[in-house]
Amino acid sequence: MNIKKMLALLVVVLTLGGIVFAQDAEPSEGRFGPQTKPVTSYLVFGPRIGFGAVYQDQAEFSQKIESMFMGGPYYPYFSVFGFNFEWRYLLGQSSDHFALQVLLTAMGIEQSIFLPGAALCMGYRHHSGLEFGAGPLVNLGGLGVVIAVGYTFVTNGIYIPFDIAFQIPNYNFRPAVTFLTGFNFSIE
8 A cells, every 4th residue: 555545544534533533512521621710722732743755756855855964865754753832712611722833843853864844733623622724834945835634632631633734735845744643731
């Protein structure tokens, strides 16, 4: 099974899983809502880890990276490490919320290169955990747009997201996909 089919299957499973497990909760029992005091917004943050792939010929990708770093060959799939800051804005008395995320990443470390990146995503998270968002991103290739979909599990006050992000191609960017997970927590 090639990587495109595997990624498409993963997107379908995450999306359908979120829809299947979506359930209505009382506003006071919302998984993303405030625990003890009424608030309208709060900050969560935490580390991210994952992997990504650029839909580009290996030789072409390697040549582009070799123009920035010595060595090679380089491959169009890579590790992703990062840190996420997320501001959540609750919608009335429900636990549904809008989210504004800043994600700072370092990619390609396993290939002895450092490809920094940053994304600002604006999105929505349903109280079931199903989420989606979009926003601008910047890396060594320039400016672009990313769209993401995922699901966040909650356990003991820790939020564990599983997200797939798609880099929309433009004249600087080839299409790319990134899978990220990690955890978020808030400090009261």
